[in-house]
Amino acid sequence: MCSTVLDDIDRDLLTLLQNDARLTQRQLGRAVGLSPNAAGARVQRLVRDGVISGFHATIDHAALGRPLEASIDVWQNDALDRPAFEQLVRDDDRIVECFYLTGPLDFRIRARVASPQDLNELLTRMKNEGRVRQTDSRLILQYLPTTGEPED
Numbered sequence: 001m002c003s004t005v006l007d008d009i010d011r012d013l014l015t016l017l018q019n020d021a022r023l024t025q026r027q028l029g030r031a032v033g034l035s036p037n038a039a040g041a042r043v044q045r046l047v048r049d050g051v052i053s054g055f056h057a058t059i060d061h062a063a064l065g066r067p068l069e070a071s072i073d074v075w076q077n078d079a080l081d082r083p084a085f086e087q088l089v090r091d092d093d094r095i096v097e098c099f100y101l102t103g104p105l106d107f108r109i110r111a112r113v114a115s116p117q118d119l120n121e122l123l124t125r126m127k128n129e130g131r132v133r134q135t136d137s138r139l140i141l142q143y144l145p146t147t148g149e150p151e152d
Contacts, residue, residue: 004049009034013042014051021055066094066112069140070119074107074132081131082106088130094122110140 006014012032016023023031029039046052061067076085085107089098097110113119119137126132 004046004051006051010042010046010051013039013046017043017052017055021057061096061112066114066118068113068115068119070109070111070113071138071140072109072111072123072126073105073136074109074126074130075104075134076106077131077133085126085130085132088126092122092125094118105136 004010009032013028016028016031025036025040025043028034028043029036032039034042043052061069074085076082089095089109094111094113095109096112099108100106101108111119111122113122119139123135123137126135
């Protein structure tokens with residue numbers, strides 16, 4: 001990844017694309033005061049330089065039957081159990097994000113589940129198959145706007 005210097009137009013393009021990655025070059029150019037080709041060239045440079053690493057769809061998980069979102073802190077028995085847990089994370093599509101962390105806990109997970117019973121089943125599976133010693137879970141009630149990356 002290159003060390004790219006961003007100007008105000010680049011930052012505006014990034015904000016626009018974070019909000020809607022399907023905007024056309026014409027729409028981007030109009031929004032930032034550039035021609036469509038100039039806006040497209042800037043976006044291509046941001047991709048080439050690694051500033052933009054991908055374009056993503058925002059999924060309505062409730063429409064897919066998983067209206068509840070949970071944050072789960074995970075403690076393992078020991079480091080030898082990590083491969084089993086990582087395999088579970090890859091295999092279970094209810095887990096939408098997993099972070100390996102420093103500090104007192106081992107992982108933090110964001111999961112989408114259909115019901116409290118579905119969350120309980122996931123936690124039980126984590127303990128049985130993922131060799132997890134302890135979990136601490138909370139339902140996510142609402143996202144608050146930030147200046148960072150938007151959540152899906």
